[in-house]
Amino acid sequence: MLQSMTGYGSSTQSSQNYSVTIELKSLNSKYLELVMKLPKVYVKYEHKLRNILSKRLGRGKVLVLLNVDVLNPDKQPIKINRALIKGYLTEFKSVANELGMKEDISLEFLLGLPEVIPTESENEDPEEWELIEKALAEAIERMIESRVEEGKSLSADLDNRVKGIRTELEIIKDLAPKRMEIIRERLEKSLDEIRSKVTDLDKNRFEQELIFYLEKQDINEEIVRLTQHLNFFEEMQALNKSNGKKLQFISQEMGREINTIGSKANNADLQRHVVRMKDELEKIKEQVLNAV
Numbered sequence: 662m663l664q665s666m667t668g669y670g671s672s673t674q675s676s677q678n679y680s681v682t683i684e685l686k687s688l689n690s691k692y693l694e695l696v697m698k699l700p701k702v703y704v705k706y707e708h709k710l711r712n713i714l715s716k717r718l719g720r721g722k723v724l725v726l727l728n729v730d731v732l733n734p735d736k737q738p739i740k741i742n743r744a745l746i747k748g749y750l751t752e753f754k755s756v757a758n759e760l761g762m763k764e765d766i767s768l769e770f771l772l773g774l775p776e777v778i779p780t781e782s783e784n785e786d787p788e789e790w791e792l793i794e795k796a797l798a799e800a801i802e803r804m805i806e807s808r809v810e811e812g813k814s815l816s817a818d819l820d821n822r823v824k825g826i827r828t829e830l831e832i833i834k835d836l837a838p839k840r841m842e843i844i845r846e847r848l849e850k851s852l853d854e855i856r857s858k859v860t861d862l863d864k865n866r867f868e869q870e871l872i873f874y875l876e877k878q879d880i881n882e883e884i885v886r887l888t889q890h891l892n893f894f895e896e897m898q899a900l901n902k903s904n905g906k907k908l909q910f911i912s913q914e915m916g917r918e919i920n921t922i923g924s925k926a927n928n929a930d931l932q933r934h935v936v937r938m939k940d941e942l943e944k945i946k947e948q949v950l951n952a953v
Contacts, residue, residue, distance in 0.1 A: 662809055662812060662813075662816075662900075662901055662903065663812040663813075663815055663816040663819075663898055663903050663904075663905075663952055663953075664719070664805070664808040664809055664811075664812040664903035664905075664952065664953040665808050665811035665812045665815050665951050665952065665953070666687055666688065666689045666690070666720065666721040666808070666905070666951055666952065666953050667687055667688055667689065667721075667808070667811060667951065668685075668686075668687045668721075668804040668805070668807040668808035668811065669684075669685065669686055669687070669803075669804060669807050670684075670685045670799075670800040670801060670802065670803030670804025670805070670806070670807060671683065671684040671685070671800050671803065672795075672796040672797075672798075672799035672800040672803065673796065674792040674793075674795045674796040674799075675732075675792070676732075676788060676792060677732065677733060678731070678732055678733040678736045678788060678789075679729055679730065679731060679732060679733075679736070679788065679789050679792050680729070680730040680732060681727075681728070681729050681730075681789070681792040681793050681795075681796045682726075682727075682728045682729075682796065683725070683726065683727055683728075683793070683796040683797050683800045684724075684725075684726040684800065685723055685724070685725060685726075685800045685801065685804045686723070686724040686726075687718075687721040687722065687723045687724075687804060687808065688721060688722045688724075689721065689722065689950060689951055690720060690721050690722035691720070692720050693714075693715060693718055693719065693720045693721065693723070694721070694722040694723065695711055695714055695715070695723050695725060696722065696723065696724045696725065697710065697711070697725045697727075698724065698725060698726045698727070699725075699727050700727070700728070700729070703727055703729060703793075705785060706727075706785070706790065706793060709790075709794075710725065710727075710793075710797065713794070713797055713798075713801075714797075714801070717801050717805075718801070718805075718953075719903060719905070719953040720905070720906075720953055721953060727793070729789065729793070736786065736789075741772070741777060742776060742777050745774075745776060745777055746771050746772075746774075746777055749771060749774055749777070750766065750771065753766050808953060812903065812952065812953075815948055815951060815952060816898055818944075818948055819894075819898060819908075819945060819948055819949070820895075820898070822941045822942075822944050822945045822948070823891055823894060823895060823941075823945070825937070825938075825941040826887075826891060826915070826919075826938050826941050826942065827891060829934040829935075829937045829938045829941075830884065830887060830888065830891075830934075830938065832934050833880075833884065833922065833931055833934050833935070834884060836928070836930060836931050836934075837880055837881065837884070837931075840926075840927075840928045840931060878925055878927070879925075880921075880922050880925050880926075883918045883921045883922045883925075884922070886914075886918050887915060887918040887919065887922070890911055890914050890915045890918065891915065893911055894908060894911045894912070894915070897911065903952060903953040904952075905949055905950075905951075905952030905953050908949040908952060909946070909949050909950070912942060912945050912946050912949055915942055915945075916939075916942055916946075919935060919938050919939055919942060920939075922935055923935040923936075923939070
C-alpha cells in the first residue's frame with residue numbers, strides 16, 4: 662500500500678522511575694534523513710535510535726524528539742566536580758586581586774558554571790532504554806499509520822491520473838490509423854508530382870526511403886509501451902509495500918513515450934490529446950515525490 666512521506670507519531674511510556682515521550686514528524690526527502698533532537702544526556706542512545714528508525718522507515722526527513730522525565734531522584738545522582746570548582750575559584754580570586762575588586766563569589770554562582778555538575782553520563786540504565794525503545798516502536802507504528810492514511814488519498818489521485826492518460830491514449834489509438842492514411846495520401850500526391858518531373862528516379866531506393874519514413878511516423882510501438890508502463894505503474898501501486906522510487910522511474914518512462922508520440926504526431930487533433938496526457942503525467946510526477 663502506498664505511503665505518504667508526511668506523517669506524525671508519538672508515544673509516552675512510564676515506570677516508577679521514568680516517563681519517556683518520543684515524537685516523530687516526517688516530511689518529504691529524496692532519501693531517509695534523520696534529525697535527532699535529544700537532550701545532551703541522551704546522545705548516548707542516538708546510534709541505537711538511528712538503527713531502529715533506518716530499518717523501519719523507507720525515506721523522508723524525520724524529526725525525532727525525545728524527552729525523559731526522571732521521576733525517582735535516586736536515578737538522577739548529583740556529582741559535583743570539586744576540582745573544577747576549586748580551579749574556577751582560584752582564577753576568580755586571581756583576577757579580582759589584579760583588578761583590585763572585592764571578592765563576592767557565592768556557591769550558587771559556582772555550581773551554575775559549565776561542567777561543575779555534569780549532566781552527561783555514559784552509563785546506560787537498562788530500564789530507561791527499555792522505555793525509550795517501547796516508546797519509539799509505538800511512535801513509529803503510529804507514524805506509519807498516518808502515512809498509510811495519507812497514502813490512500815494520494816493513491817486515489819494517482820489512479821485518476823492514470824485513468825486520464827488511458828482515456829487520452831484510447832482516443833489516440835482511434836486517431837492513429839486515420840492519421841497514417843492522411844500521411845500516405847499526402848505522400849502519394851507528392852510522389853505523383855515528383856514522378857512527373859523526374860525521369861531517372863530510382864524506384865527501389867525511393868520505395869525503401871518511403872517505407873522508412875512511414876515507419877518513423879508510426880506510433881503503435883509507443884502506444885504499446887506506454888500501455889505497458891501504465892499497467893506496471895498500477896501493479897506497483899497495488900503492492901503491500903510502498904514503492905515511491907519505482908513509481909518515479911516508471912513515470913519517467915511514461916514521459917518518454919508520450920513525448921515521442923507528440924514529436925511524431927504532425928496532427929493537431931492528436932497533439933491536443935498528447936498535451937492532456939502530459940498534464941496528467943506532470944501531476945503524477947508531483948504526487949509520487951510525496952510517496953515513500
